[in-house]
Structure formats: structure tokens, C-alpha cells
Amino acid sequence: MASVSWMAVMLLLITCRESMHCDGLTVDPPDDLVISDLGHFGRLQISWSPPASQINETECSHLYQLEYFNSYTDSWSAIRTFKRTYTAQFDLMKDVRVRVYTLLRGPCTNDTLIKSSSYTEVVQKPPSTGVGTPVQDFVCVYHNMKYVECNWGRSPKLPANSQQHLYFWHKELEQAEECPTYVKTGETRSGCNFTESSLPEFTDVNFCVNGSSQEGPLKPAFVSLQIQNQVKPGTTEKLDLRTDPDAQLDLRWNGPAGKIPAHCLEWEVEHNQEGPDGKMTSQQILTNQKSLKLPSIHDTQRNCFRVRSKLSKYCANKGFWSEWSPQTCQPEKREVASNPWDIVPVYVYIAFAILAILVLSLCVGAVLKVRSLRDVKKPDALLANLFARSSVVTVTDA
Numbered sequence: 001m002a003s004v005s006w007m008a009v010m011l012l013l014i015t016c017r018e019s020m021h022c023d024g025l026t027v028d029p030p031d032d033l034v035i036s037d038l039g040h041f042g043r044l045q046i047s048w049s050p051p052a053s054q055i056n057e058t059e060c061s062h063l064y065q066l067e068y069f070n071s072y073t074d075s076w077s078a079i080r081t082f083k084r085t086y087t088a089q090f091d092l093m094k095d096v097r098v099r100v101y102t103l104l105r106g107p108c109t110n111d112t113l114i115k116s117s118s119y120t121e122v123v124q125k126p127p128s129t130g131v132g133t134p135v136q137d138f139v140c141v142y143h144n145m146k147y148v149e150c151n152w153g154r155s156p157k158l159p160a161n162s163q164q165h166l167y168f169w170h171k172e173l174e175q176a177e178e179c180p181t182y183v184k185t186g187e188t189r190s191g192c193n194f195t196e197s198s199l200p201e202f203t204d205v206n207f208c209v210n211g212s213s214q215e216g217p218l219k220p221a222f223v224s225l226q227i228q229n230q231v232k233p234g235t236t237e238k239l240d241l242r243t244d245p246d247a248q249l250d251l252r253w254n255g256p257a258g259k260i261p262a263h264c265l266e267w268e269v270e271h272n273q274e275g276p277d278g279k280m281t282s283q284q285i286l287t288n289q290k291s292l293k294l295p296s297i298h299d300t301q302r303n304c305f306r307v308r309s310k311l312s313k314y315c316a317n318k319g320f321w322s323e324w325s326p327q328t329c330q331p332e333k334r335e336v337a338s339n340p341w342d343i344v345p346v347y348v349y350i351a352f353a354i355l356a357i358l359v360l361s362l363c364v365g366a367v368l369k370v371r372s373l374r375d376v377k378k379p380d381a382l383l384a385n386l387f388a389r390s391s392v393v394t395v396t397d398a
Contacts, residue, residue: 025108025109025114026116026117027051027054027102027103027104027114027115027116027117028051028052028053028054028102028116028118029051029100029101029102029116029118029119029120030048030049030050030051030064030084030100030101030102030120031048031049031050031051031052031120032047032048032049033046033047033048033098033099033100033120033121033122034046034047034048034122035096035098035122035124039169039175039176040169040176040206041092041167041168041169041176041206041207041208041222041224042089042090042091042092042206042222042224043087043088043089043090043169043171043204043206044087044088044089044090044096045085045086045087046066046068046085046086046087046088046098046100047084047085047086048064048084048100048120049084050062050084050102051102051116054102054104057104057108059106059107059108060104060105060106060107060108060109061082061104061105061106062082062102062103062104063080063081063082063102063103063104063105063113064080064081064082064083064084064100064101064102064103065078065079065080065100065101065103065115066078066079066080066081066086066098066099066100067098067099067100067101067119068088068090068096068097068098068099069095069096069097069098071090071091071094071095072089072091072224080103089204089206089224091222091224092126092127092222093126093134093221093222094126095123095124095125095126096122096123096124097121097122097123097124098121098122098123099119099120099121099122100119100120100121101115101116101119102115102116103115103116127219127220129217129219130210130216130217130218130219130220131158131159131162131213131215131216131217131218131219132155132157132158132159132162132213132218132219133155133157133158133219134155134209134219134220134221135152135153135154135155135164135209135221136152136153136154136155137151137152137153138150138151138152138207138209138221138223139151139152140207140223140225140227140230141230141232141320142227142228142230142231142232143232143234144231144232144233144234144256144258144260145231145258145259145260146258146259147193147194147195148193148194148199148227148230149183149191149192149193149194149195150166150191150192150194150207151183151190151191152190152191152209152221153190154188154190158211158213158218159213159214159215161213161214162211162212162213162218163189163211163212163213164188164189164209164210164211164218165178165179165189165209165210165211165212166178166179166182166189166192166207166208166209167179167207167208167210168199168205168206168207168208169205169206170199170200170203170204170205170206171200171203171204172200172203176208179192179194180192180193180194180197181193181194181195199227200227201226201227201228202226202228203226204224204225204226205224205225205226205227206222206223206224207222207223207224207225208220208221208222209221209223228315228316229316229317229318229319230318230319230320231260231310231311231316231319231320232310232319232320232321232322233255233256233258233260233265233309233310233311233322234256234257234258234322235256235308235322235323235324235325236253236254236255236256236307236308236309236322236325237325237326238253238254238325238326238328239251239252239253239305239306239307239325239326239328240252240253240328241303241305241328241329241330243330244293248293248294248295249293249294249303249330250291250292250293251269251291251292251293251294251305252290252291252292253290253291253307253325254290255290255309256309256322260311261315262290263315264311264312264314264315264316265288265309265310265311265312266286266287266288266309266310266311266312267286267287267288267289267290267307267308267309268284268285268286268307268308268309268310268321269284269285269286269287269292269305269306269307270282270283270284270285270305270306270307270324271283271284271285271294271303271304271305272303272304272305272327273301273302273303273304274301274302274303274304275300275301276300276301288312292305302329302330302331303329303330304327304328304329305327305328305329306324306325306326306327306328307324307325308321308322308323308324308325309321309322310322
């Protein structure tokens with residue numbers, strides 16, 4: 001029972017150290033908590049004032065504990081600072097939630113840190129004005145770490161006559177800038193190419209896609225990302241496939257040209273096997289090396305390979321797979337000898353058909369002509385017989 005009482009006293013002392021002084025001194029939360037949007041698409045400035053009850057307190061220093069909800073990690077972040085302003089990154093498509101406490105320490109508290117039992121809080125809702133719905137499927141790709149291209153899908157609820165705009169900001173810019181080169185699908189803007197405008201790595205780049213229409217401004221969309229997490233490596237152009245003396249397959253390849261460090265790439269090898277019966281089997285192999293050896297193979301099997309790469313988790317939080325390399329096989333596909341008649345051009349067949357029709361027509365014409373001549377000769381013979389008989393009768397009468 002005594003141990004339980006002692007633990008209760010300890011908990012009371014701990015609570016006292018961070019809530020109020022044991023002699024009854026209390027601390028109020030800060031006043032005038034304000035969230036300011038400086039037009040940086042999610043980089044917001046938070047400011048507050050000391051509590052009015054402690055303005056004249058000079059014996060103790062004021063410390064503040066700021067807490068804000070990080071919607072990117074879905075968790076609360078907290079910092080302690082002597083300043084009365086702080087800047088943090090927020091997702092403007094979601095609620096912005098901020099709260100701040102006052103902490104006091106010094107002679108007035110016997111050097112005990114006292115924390116206000118309550119806090120000042122501000123909750124800022126996302127924008128609800130605008131026509132239609134925000135853009136869909138916004139994706140930025142850092143192609144082989146050479147240039148960035150962002151693309152988005154057009155919402156079917158947008159007015160037909162609307163025009164969309166992309167703006168971006170990062171800490172190296174004094175103010176937001178518009179897309180340098182738009183990508184168009186027909187007459188519609190569907191992306192932005194940053195070929196001529198480099199974006200910094202390892203820093204937040206904030207994007208806003210908004211627009212206008214005859215019905216009014218479009219609903220904006222806000223996205224924040226770091227481009228080193230958006231890398232899509234270049235395609236591996238050539239694979240070298242050989243058979244070792246011990247009948248093992250030895251596959252080798254080179255990484256894509258560019259500034260991607262070789263140790264940052266991981267590889268996926270797709271191995272397809274075709275048996276003598278034509279049946280296909282496939283397997284995917286992950287490796288950090290630019291070579292692969294497979295155990296002994298059967299002469300009756302045909303083996304084909306292709307590879308692709310992406311940045312490993314040790315170099316980036318995420319990324320995109322490259323396109324597949326051209327496929328290489330061993331043995332190469334044997335071409336079946338084709339029938340020479342299969343490659344005869346179509347017009348040759350047409351010529352033969354026309355010639356056959358002409359010959360047939362001539363034959364039919366000749367047959368008909370012969371028959372007509374026979375029919376003409378028969379009446380001539382009858383007339384000759386009649387004339388001959390008439391001559392005989394006349395001579396007898398004389």
C-alpha cells in the first residue's frame with residue numbers, strides 16, 4: 001500500500017513539473033495563433049503571441065511547444081522553440097491542424113519546466129470554391145535524372161472551354177513561377193516539361209494546378225514532392241548472353257548512361273524458357289549486380305532474357321521502373337524455310353488470272369465461230385439440191 005502511495009506522489013510531481021508550479025503558479029497557452037499562406041502552395045508560416053497573463057513575466061524565459069498534423073506521414077510532429085514563428089509544409093488538399101503550448105522556466109518556477117495544461121489550436125479547411133474537380137493522377141517523373149516531366153489527367157467534370165495552368169515553387173525561388181513548357185494532348189494541356197528549367201533535388205517542390213473557365217475559376221490541386229524520389233532510369237540497350245564451357249548461361253549488361261550512381265540501381269531480370277513442345281515458363285529475378293549466371297541448361301530449351309532497373313530504397317524513398325531492355329535469346333530463333341510460292345507477289349497471281357480468262361475467252365469464241373459456220377453450210381447444201389432437181393425436170397419435158 002505504501003509503494004502505491006509513493007508511485008502516486010511521483011506521478012503528481014512529474015505532472016507538476018510540466019503543468020504548473022507546485023506553489024500554484026499556472027501557465028496559459030499562447031494568444032493570436034495565425035496560419036499565413038505566402039503563396040508557396042503548402043509552405044505555411046505559423047505565428048503566435050505570448051499569453052497576456054505572462055507578458056510582464058521577466059524572471060522566467062518563455063518556451064513554446066508547437067504541434068502540427070503531418071498529413072504526409074499521417075502523424076503529429078512537434079518542436080520546441082524560443083521563437084514565435086515557424087514554417088512547415090502542409091497538404092492544402094486536407095485539413096491544416098496546428099496547436100501550441102506555453103512552457104515556462106526560470107527563477108519564478110524554481111528552474112522547473114512548466115507546461116500549460118491547455119493549448120491554442122487552429123484548424124484550416126481545404127479550399128471548397130471552384131468549378132469542377134481538381135486534376136486527377138498527377139505524376140512527375142525524373143527521367144534518368146536529366147529532366148522532369150509532370151503529367152495529369154483531365155477531370156470529366158471540367159467545363160469544355162476551361163484552360164489549366166501549372167505553377168511551382170521551391171525555396172530557391174522568391175515567388176511561384178508558371179510551367180516553362182506545357183505538354184498538350186490535342187488542344188488540352190495535360191503536362192509540363194521542365195527540360196529547360198532544372199528543379200533542385202532533396203528539397204520540397206510544391207505544385208499547384210488551377211485554371212479558369214467561362215463559368216469561373218477551377219478547383220485547384222496541390223502536390224508536394226522531392227524529385228530524387230521520382231527517378232525513372234534509362235533503358236538498358238544491350239544484353240550480352242553467352243554459354244560457359246560448363247554449359248552455364250552467363251548474362252551481362254551495362255547500366256544506363258547518365259548521372260545515376262551505379263550502386264543506387266537494383267535490377268529485375270525476366271527469364272523466359274521455351275521447351276521443345278513450345279510451352280513457355282517465366283520467372284523474375286532481383287539482383288544488385290549487372291550480371292547473372294544460371295545453372296546448366298538443356299540443349300532443347302530456348303532461353304530469353306530482358307532487364308529493367310529502378311533506384312533502391314537506400315538511395316530514394318520511391319521511384320519508377322525503367323522500360324524493359326530489348327530481349328536477347330539463346331539459341332536465336334530458327335527461321336523455317338518458306339515455300340517459294342509463298343513469296344510470289346500478288347500481282348503475279350492477278351496477271352495469271354487475267355491471262356487465263358483471256359485464253360478461255362478466245363477458246364469459247366473459236367468454238368462458237370465453228371458452230372456458226374456449220375449452221376450456214378447446211379442451208380447452202382439444200383439450195384444446191386433443189387436447183388439440181390429443177391434442172392432435171394426441165395430437160396425431160398423438152
